[in-house]
Amino acid sequence: MSASPSIPATRVLAVASHVVSGYVGNKIAVFVLQSLGCDVAALNTVQFSTKVSAKEITDLYDGLRQSYLDDFDMMLSGYIPGAEAVVAVGNIAKELKVKNRDAPGRFFWVLDPVMGDNGKIYVAEDVVPAYKSLLPYADLILPNQFEAELLSEVKITDMDSLSRAIQALHDKYHIPHVVITSVRLSAPDHPPDHLCVVGSSMDSRGQARLFKIVFPSIDCYFCGTGDMFGALITSRMREAVATAADADLGARASWLSGDDVPALELPLARATEKVLASMHEVLSRTRDGMPAVVERTRAAMTDGDRADESKAHYVKTKAAELQLVRNLDCLRAPATEFRAKAI
Amino acid sequence: MSASPSIPATRVLAVASHVVSGYVGNKIAVFVLQSLGCDVAALNTVQFSTKVSAKEITDLYDGLRQSYLDDFDMMLSGYIPGAEAVVAVGNIAKELKVKNRDAPGRFFWVLDPVMGDNGKIYVAEDVVPAYKSLLPYADLILPNQFEAELLSEVKITDMDSLSRAIQALHDKYHIPHVVITSVRLSAPDHPPDHLCVVGSSMDSRGQARLFKIVFPSIDCYFCGTGDMFGALITSRMREAVATAADADLGARASWLSGDDVPALELPLARATEKVLASMHEVLSRTRDGMPAVVERTRAAMTDGDRADESKAHYVKTKAAELQLVRNLDCLRAPATEFRAKAI
Numbered sequence: 017m018s019a020s021p022s023i024p025a026t027r028v029l030a031v032a033s034h035v036v037s038g039y040v041g042n043k044i045a046v047f048v049l050q051s052l053g054c055d056v057a058a059l060n061t062v063q064f065s066t067k068v069s070a071k072e073i074t075d076l077y078d079g080l081r082q083s084y085l086d087d088f089d090m091m092l093s094g095y096i097p098g099a100e101a102v103v104a105v106g107n108i109a110k111e112l113k114v115k116n117r118d119a120p121g122r123f124f125w126v127l128d129p130v131m132g133d134n135g136k137i138y139v140a141e142d143v144v145p146a147y148k149s150l151l152p153y154a155d156l157i158l159p160n161q162f163e164a165e166l167l168s169e170v171k172i173t174d175m176d177s178l179s180r181a182i183q184a185l186h187d188k189y190h191i192p193h194v195v196i197t198s199v200r201l202s203a204p205d206h207p208p209d210h211l212c213v214v215g216s217s218m219d220s221r222g223q224a225r226l227f228k229i230v231f232p233s234i235d236c237y238f239c240g241t242g243d244m245f246g247a248l249i250t251s252r253m254r255e256a257v258a259t260a261a262d263a264d265l266g267a268r269a270s271w272l273s274g275d276d277v278p279a280l281e282l283p284l285a286r287a288t289e290k291v292l293a294s295m296h297e298v299l300s301r302t303r304d305g306m307p308a309v310v311e312r313t314r315a316a317m318t319d320g321d322r323a324d325e326s327k328a329h330y331v332k333t334k335a336a337e338l339q340l341v342r343n344l345d346c347l348r349a350p351a352t353e354f355r356a357k358a359i
Numbered sequence: 360m361s362a363s364p365s366i367p368a369t370r371v372l373a374v375a376s377h378v379v380s381g382y383v384g385n386k387i388a389v390f391v392l393q394s395l396g397c398d399v400a401a402l403n404t405v406q407f408s409t410k411v412s413a414k415e416i417t418d419l420y421d422g423l424r425q426s427y428l429d430d431f432d433m434m435l436s437g438y439i440p441g442a443e444a445v446v447a448v449g450n451i452a453k454e455l456k457v458k459n460r461d462a463p464g465r466f467f468w469v470l471d472p473v474m475g476d477n478g479k480i481y482v483a484e485d486v487v488p489a490y491k492s493l494l495p496y497a498d499l500i501l502p503n504q505f506e507a508e509l510l511s512e513v514k515i516t517d518m519d520s521l522s523r524a525i526q527a528l529h530d531k532y533h534i535p536h537v538v539i540t541s542v543r544l545s546a547p548d549h550p551p552d553h554l555c556v557v558g559s560s561m562d563s564r565g566q567a568r569l570f571k572i573v574f575p576s577i578d579c580y581f582c583g584t585g586d587m588f589g590a591l592i593t594s595r596m597r598e599a600v601a602t603a604a605d606a607d608l609g610a611r612a613s614w615l616s617g618d619d620v621p622a623l624e625l626p627l628a629r630a631t632e633k634v635l636a637s638m639h640e641v642l643s644r645t646r647d648g649m650p651a652v653v654e655r656t657r658a659a660m661t662d663g664d665r666a667d668e669s670k671a672h673y674v675k676t677k678a679a680e681l682q683l684v685r686n687l688d689c690l691r692a693p694a695t696e697f698r699a700k701a702i
Binding site for chain 2: 079330340
């Protein structure tokens with residue numbers, strides 16, 4: 017009765033930023049993917065706090081190809097600084113699509129279009145059209161509510177407009193799977209202090225099959241939750257497809273379930289349920305562990321630094337890091353259960 | 360009856376090379392340390408196949424210190440290209456020693472003096488004296504048989520000269536703990552096709568307490584076994600000290616056991632036993648998985664490339680990579696048991 021993940025052997029190309037210490041970007045994505053049994057090649061878009069250029073990204077990938085290390089089953093792309101680098105990463109994904117064109121389902125791209133949050137864009141303006149031009153090549157995208165607005169051009173004010181935004185993403189860009197992460201909208205069946213995630217896999221006519229998962233909000237500042245979400249959904253989607261009732265699903269283009277599969281039975285819904293269970297457990301434990309991190313960090317400071325308010329953000333940043341390595345079981349076999357619901 | 364590692368929360372600074380794909384250097388060390396529950400800051404000495412300069416290493420560390428991220432419990436240093444960079448890494452270790460001088464046992468440096476193997480030096484010549492100058496600051500060193508000769512200046516031809524080499528390392532440099540990895544010497548009690556590891560923790564008079572562990576050799580070419588050994592012994596040493604009969608051991612300088620502890624009861628012996636159990640399982644499974652890697656890689660090659668003998672090393676290199684992520688249990692809870700023996 018091992019509760020270990022049943023993810024088939026999977027090679028993932030993870031594209032995101034890199035840091036020396038702490039957990040953000042690829043530091044999170046690589047560990048989470050590995051802990052769930054995926055082999056990962058890490059292509060870092062930021063290194064030692066310096067942007068990696070579009071040319072360097074292309075050169076790194078060429079190096080992998082020339083060494084026959086480009087046999088990826090999946091790609092997960094996260095934060096990419098600048099439009100040129102976004103295009104370079106897109107070219108890698110397109111090349112992998114072309115390489116596998118005779119084997120449907122052989123390659124799957126999870127694209128997290130990191131552009132902004134809460135009404136604010138934090139990338140250069142030309143990154144938005146760069147992402148739009150790549151959407152038709154993505155298999156699954158993971159925008160937050162604000163990014164979904166930017167890409168769909170639908171203003172999201174309630175569950176109804178949110179559903180229209182997802183349909184617009186299916187319609188305009190033919191994106192097979194969409195998950196909108198951390199939706200802050202009220203609904204009659206949402207308890208207070210709860211958030212939700214809304215997802216859809218389109219059917220053969222391009223119609224959205226919508227589900228939502230409601231989960232308790234943890235009122236705390238965390239770093240890298242988006243990176244953890246991306247890595248978890250990448251591995252759990254692979255697992256859900258491999259264990260789906262339709263044994264043939266992994267050999268179908270973009271892993272799109274037949275029209276007989278209702279929204280609440282979608283592999284994407286199964287995958288998202290497990291992702292949120294892991295997220296909830298890791299975030300709860302990180303919150304519980306924060307006072308100890310703050311105490312330890314302050315104890316190591318000089319009296320002068322401790323009294324210096326300008327140094328307080330170091331303590332806050334350190335405490336906000338996800339506590340992953342001590343919580344491997346939360347990633348691999350979460351005990352929490354969330355269930356997808358109809359909208 | 361969870362067999363998970365019982366390693367206390369540990370922050371490790373891991374210094375080694377970095378690669379995009381595959382498992383060598385810090386790519387191995389970081390994953391192995393994390394999978395055993397250690398938080399890791401990775402300071403890469405080689406990045407994108409380019410040597411990181413001594414100044415860059417120092418700058419990276421200064422960045423960690425300024426952000427209060429230098430609260431390391433342990434440091435593991437592996438491959439460092441060039442004497443200047445070795446000195447820069449040594450300065451980091453010395454700084455961490457000074458910072459923790461009022462708290463014995465609070466910081467522990469595991470130094471793998473990567474210089475060569477099988478009679479050949481593969482670093483610049485001035486790296487050897489650079490390492491020698493740092494040995495007095497190391498708590499545990501992990502030379503292979505050839506590196507032990509270089510550092511001790513004792514020619515190793517049998518178990519007797521090997522023991523003298525270890526005693527010389529204790530005498531000359533006051534290194535508390537030594538493990539000589541993969542010793543190829545015959546002895547009456549070594550079955551054929553077996554190798555051994557020889558270790559020692561010195562007593563209060565500086566005398567070696569020697570043990571050896573004999574294990575079956577796997578006749579195969581693997582990449583990164585030294586990096587895996589280093590990461591495993593770092594975490595398992597921490598565990599062995601935390602669970603030692605002497606509850607006070609972790610608060611003693613260099614975690615040196617009292618003179619009443621015989622060689623076969625040393626925490627270093629306990630740690631090395633577990634390390635070799637994990638190594639043996641991971642290497643066995645990697646060997647068993649090699650044909651599939653070769654087949655998959657060759658299938659992805661063009662007919663021309665497959666016939667081109669100059670491309671064969673790509674296939675060989677890829678097959679030689681340790682298969683870590685699918686074998687997490689071998690790292691965390693190996694079932695194999697090896698026992699330390701007297702010499």
